[in-house]
Amino acid sequence: MLRAACFPPDSLTPTIMQKTSTQPAGWQTLPRLVELVRSVWPDGHSVAGIGVAVPGPVDPFRGVVLRAPSIPGWENLPLREILSETLRAPVYIGNDANVAALGEWVYGAGQGHQDMIYMTISTGIGGGLIVNGQLLLGASGLAGELGHVTVLPDGPLCSCGRRGHLEALASGPSIASWVKEQLKNGVPSLLNQETQLSAAQIAAAATKGDELAQAAFERAGAYLGQALADYINIFNPSAVILGGGVSNSGELLLAPIRKIIQRQVYSHHFLDKLKLTTAALGDEAGLLGALALAQGLAEKSS
Amino acid sequence: MLRAACFPPDSLTPTIMQKTSTQPAGWQTLPRLVELVRSVWPDGHSVAGIGVAVPGPVDPFRGVVLRAPSIPGWENLPLREILSETLRAPVYIGNDANVAALGEWVYGAGQGHQDMIYMTISTGIGGGLIVNGQLLLGASGLAGELGHVTVLPDGPLCSCGRRGHLEALASGPSIASWVKEQLKNGVPSLLNQETQLSAAQIAAAATKGDELAQAAFERAGAYLGQALADYINIFNPSAVILGGGVSNSGELLLAPIRKIIQRQVYSHHFLDKLKLTTAALGDEAGLLGALALAQGLAEKSS
Numbered sequence: 001m002l003r004a005a006c007f008p009p010d011s012l013t014p015t016i017m018q019k020t021s022t023q024p025a026g027w028q029t030l031p032r033l034v035e036l037v038r039s040v041w042p043d044g045h046s047v048a049g050i051g052v053a054v055p056g057p058v059d060p061f062r063g064v065v066l067r068a069p070s071i072p073g074w075e076n077l078p079l080r081e082i083l084s085e086t087l088r089a090p091v092y093i094g095n096d097a098n099v100a101a102l103g104e105w106v107y108g109a110g111q112g113h114q115d116m117i118y119m120t121i122s123t124g125i126g127g128g129l130i131v132n133g134q135l136l137l138g139a140s141g142l143a144g145e146l147g148h149v150t151v152l153p154d155g156p157l158c159s160c161g162r163r164g165h166l167e168a169l170a171s172g173p174s175i176a177s178w179v180k181e182q183l184k185n186g187v188p189s190l191l192n193q194e195t196q197l198s199a200a201q202i203a204a205a206a207t208k209g210d211e212l213a214q215a216a217f218e219r220a221g222a223y224l225g226q227a228l229a230d231y232i233n234i235f236n237p238s239a240v241i242l243g244g245g246v247s248n249s250g251e252l253l254l255a256p257i258r259k260i261i262q263r264q265v266y267s268h269h270f271l272d273k274l275k276l277t278t279a280a281l282g283d284e285a286g287l288l289g290a291l292a293l294a295q296g297l298a299e300k301s302s
Numbered sequence: 303m304l305r306a307a308c309f310p311p312d313s314l315t316p317t318i319m320q321k322t323s324t325q326p327a328g329w330q331t332l333p334r335l336v337e338l339v340r341s342v343w344p345d346g347h348s349v350a351g352i353g354v355a356v357p358g359p360v361d362p363f364r365g366v367v368l369r370a371p372s373i374p375g376w377e378n379l380p381l382r383e384i385l386s387e388t389l390r391a392p393v394y395i396g397n398d399a400n401v402a403a404l405g406e407w408v409y410g411a412g413q414g415h416q417d418m419i420y421m422t423i424s425t426g427i428g429g430g431l432i433v434n435g436q437l438l439l440g441a442s443g444l445a446g447e448l449g450h451v452t453v454l455p456d457g458p459l460c461s462c463g464r465r466g467h468l469e470a471l472a473s474g475p476s477i478a479s480w481v482k483e484q485l486k487n488g489v490p491s492l493l494n495q496e497t498q499l500s501a502a503q504i505a506a507a508a509t510k511g512d513e514l515a516q517a518a519f520e521r522a523g524a525y526l527g528q529a530l531a532d533y534i535n536i537f538n539p540s541a542v543i544l545g546g547g548v549s550n551s552g553e554l555l556l557a558p559i560r561k562i563i564q565r566q567v568y569s570h571h572f573l574d575k576l577k578l579t580t581a582a583l584g585d586e587a588g589l590l591g592a593l594a595l596a597q598g599l600a601e602k603s604s
Contacts, residue, residue, distance in 0.1 A: 057569065066571060115441045129536075131433050131440075138433075138538025139417045139575045148568045149532035153454060162566055230451035234431075234536070236440025266450045266462055267359065269368060273441045 029071050034086055047089040051290030052079065053099035060094050060141040092293045094135075096286055098144050100279075101128020102135050103289025104241050106297050108280035113239040117231050118279070119146050121224070121253075122244035124159060125167040129235065135298040146231065147171070151223050166227045170220040172199040172246045179216050187212050203249035217252040224253070225260025232274065233266045243279030250278065331373050336388055349391040353592030354381065355401035362396050362443040394595045396437075398588055400446050402581075403430020404437050405591025406543050408599050410582035415541040419533050420581070421448050423526070423555075424546035426461060427469040431537065437600040448533065449473070453525045468529045472522040474501040474548045481518050489514050505551035519554040526555070527562025534576065535568045545581030552580065 037050065056068035063080020084091040094102070101110075101118035110116040116130040125147025129136040136143045147167035148160055155164030156174065168174055176197040183193035189212035190205045191197060206213035228240060247253065258276060265271060281288055292298070339352065358370035365382020386393040396404070403412075403420035412418040418432040427449025431438040438445045449469035450462055457466030458476065470476055478499040485495035491514035492507045493499060508515035530542060549555065560578060567573060583590055594600070 057571065066569075113441075115445075131438055132436050134434050136433055136537070139415075139540035140538055140571060142569075142572055143417075143536065143538040145535035145568050148535045150528050150566065151452070151455070153528070160568055226452050226455070230532075231536075233447035233450045234445065234533075235438070236442055236445040238441035264452065264464055266447050267368075267444075269359065269442060270444055 029074070030082065034083070037083075037087060047087075049090045049092060049294035049296075050083065050087065051099070051292070051294035052083070052091065052093040053096040053286040053290045053293075054079070054093055055096045057142055058093050058095050060092070060137060063091065063093050065093070090294075092290075092296075092298075094289070094293050094298070095126070095128075095141075095144070097126030097146075098128040098135060098137070099289035099293055100243060100281075100285035101130065101144070101241075101289065102292045102298055103281055103285040103287070104243065104279050105130050105135075106292040107288045108285060109241045109277050110239050113237070113275075115235060115237040116239040116241065117146070117228070117235060117237045118241045118243060119224075119228070120244035120279075120285075121171060121242060121246040123172055125171050125244075130237075131235065137298075146227070149227055149230070151227050166223060169223040170246075175199050175202060175216050175220050175246070178219065179212060182212055182215075189213065199246045199249065203252055206249075206252050214252070217249060218256045220246075221253050221256025222260050225257040226264060228257060229261045229264035232261065232270050236270055238273045238275065240274065240276045241279050242277070243282075243285055247278050254278070331376070332384065336385070339385075339389060349389075351392045351394060351596035351598075352385065352389065353401070353594070353596035354385070354393065354395040355398040355588040355592045355595075356381070356395055357398045359444055360395050360397050362394070362439060365393065365395050367395070392596075394592075394598075394600075396591070396595050396600070397428070397430075397443075397446070399428030399448075400430040400437060400439070401591035401595055402545060402583075402587035403432065403446070403543075403591065404594045404600055405583055405587040405589070406545065406581050407432050407437075408594040409590045410587060411543045411579050412541050415539070415577075417537060417539040418541040418543065419448070419530070419537060419539045420543045420545065421526075421530070422546035422581075422587075423472060423474070423544060423548040425474055427473050427546075432539075433537065439600075448529070451529055451532070453529050468525060471525040472548075477501050477504060477518050477522050477548070480521065481514060484514055484517075491515065501548045501551065505554055508551075508554050516554070519551060520558045522548075523555050523558025524562050527559040528566060530559060531563045531566035534563065534572050538572055540575045540577065542576065542578045543581050544579070545584075545587055549580050556580070 054065050054068055055070050057066045059066060063078065065074050065077040065079045068074035080091045080093050097120050100120055104110045104118050105116055114133040119127045127144045127146030129144050148165050150164045151166050151169060152164040156168040157163055158165035158168035179191060179197055179202055180193055183189060183191060190208060190210045191213060202213045202216055206217055279285055356367050356370055357372050359368045361368060365380065367376050367379040367381045370376035382393045382395050399422050402422060406412045406420050407418055416435040421429045429446045429448030431446050450467050452466045453468050453471060454466040458470040459465055460467035460470035478501065481493060481499055481504055482495055485491060485493060492510060492512045493515060504515045504518055508519055581587055
């Protein structure tokens with residue numbers, strides 16, 4: 001499947017060097033990315049498009065990665081231009097949560113919905129919105145930051161530097177750090193404050209009846225429910241889809257979310273057509289969303 | 303201009319009675335509404351459409367008023383059917399804040415923006431959103447409840463029965479009731495706790511240097527700024543337009559809003575293309591929005 005003959009690796013470096021000369025750390029990742037794409041390049045077929053889900057804010061209109069916190073040096077990186085020039089195929093880029101939303105919409109739990117909220121609850125909290133049968137991009141392509149809304153003024157510090165954001169109260173690490181704090185305060189639990197705690201471990205303890213672990217999900221679910229009730233009042237969607245690792249805890253998280261939404265939503269009319277569910281595609285949401293992006297379905301009117 | 307000959311008032315009552323037989327209080331308003339329309343009916347011209355801005359939640363797809371708190375009996379009222387059968391013209395209905403957003407977008411401060419937030423700050427707080435060059439209606443036409451989001455958990459009681467909503471902290475009556483509370487606690491001020499207080503009176507006192515009145519706008523502006531920063535993170539609009547009576551206080555309210563938005567927004571990229579301004583059409587926003595609705599411009603791609 002390798003097309004190394006057509007795209008020798010050594011011909012790649014100059015282009016990448018040129019585009020990223022001010023961000024020396026960034027280009028190290030690019031040859032690996034290109035090699036990975038080449039390793040799955042279909043032999044004897046042309047490639048209609050390449051979709052890329054980027055872990056950070058992007059400008060999808062210009063094809064530029066604004067910042068990718070987990071990839072050193074990826075700042076103002078013209079990824080579309082670099083990849084399309086190197087791989088000789090049309091390239092489409094999007095923020096990973098937006099692209100996962102697109103995946104769930106076209107191929108997963110959101111099929112057939114014209115107005116849909118997708119929220120991913122993982123190390124961080126991100127989101128993507130389908131409105132009027134289109135992916136909501138906003139004026140600069142940055143729309144959908146569903147984890148960065150204030151749910152508790154002056155609350156815990158968020159990864160973005162502000163306080164009381166949803167991400168600082170209900171992401172996986174936020175749930176774990178609240179549990180650790182309670183353990184330090186002497187709250188009895190099956191969980192051990194000396195070990196690294198994951199949301200999955202806390203969920204396992206909750207399933208065994210551990211009250212602290214259960215309280216941790218009640219608390220996170222309440223903040224998620226509060227934010228989702230707000231989003232429902234704003235968007236009036238027919239589907240709310242929860243993805244990301246923390247959503248694998250299922251009813252532990254969904255039950256308090258559902259309770260708070262029912263209590264907080266502006267009127268029962270908002271619930272009449274609403275489906276609240278976990279994502280259908282799991283870790284494949286980003287991959288299938290990138291496919292949908294390359295297929296030009298971000299503006300699909302289903 | 304009266305077309306009473308064609309639409310004699312006594313022929314109207316049976317239709318209205320029939321449609322609203324279970325809500326006897328509602329139909330009293332209808333003959334007055336119809337007479338008002340007839341009083342401006344263009345003599346010798348046909349009418350292409352009638353747009354109606356309804357003060358309450360509506361189902362714009364079915365043309366039904368779900369509830370209009372200020373008009374007794376208007377519940378599940380099939381207003382479009384009643385008016386179009388009586389007046390023999392196509393009728394379009396929308397929620398008043400959504401319709402005002404449409405007015406500002408097509409004829410006012412939002413012209414040329416494809417992604418726009420309109421918020422009206424008055425007796426209540428409502429809103430309307432333009433996304434991807436369309437009015438955001440949502441799955442049931444209820445989208446845009448921008449005043450009913452939680453900005454202070456367990457905060458003051460909102461008109462909708464929930465606590466800590468933006469409307470309960472930054473609407474005209476909420477600003478006045480906070481000032482009254484401070485006056486009762488003995489905070490010195492030019493304002494008098496014995497009289498009815500309006501946002502306009504408080505704004506006048508603030509302009510004269512009254513510290514309590516200034517603090518009232520600082521406080522309301524901070525909550526509005528917090529909610530608007532969240533909306534900017536979600537929608538990434540190029541315009542935020544503030545209407546309603548309280549927005550007439552201008553910089554008293556805009557200065558704290560601007561300060562909090564700048565502090566709270568997820569990244570400076572969200573501000574690069576953003577215009578924050580007061581509405582251009584004043585009380586005419588609803589009227590011109592109803593015109594735009596009748597012109598079929600809710601889905602205009604400008």
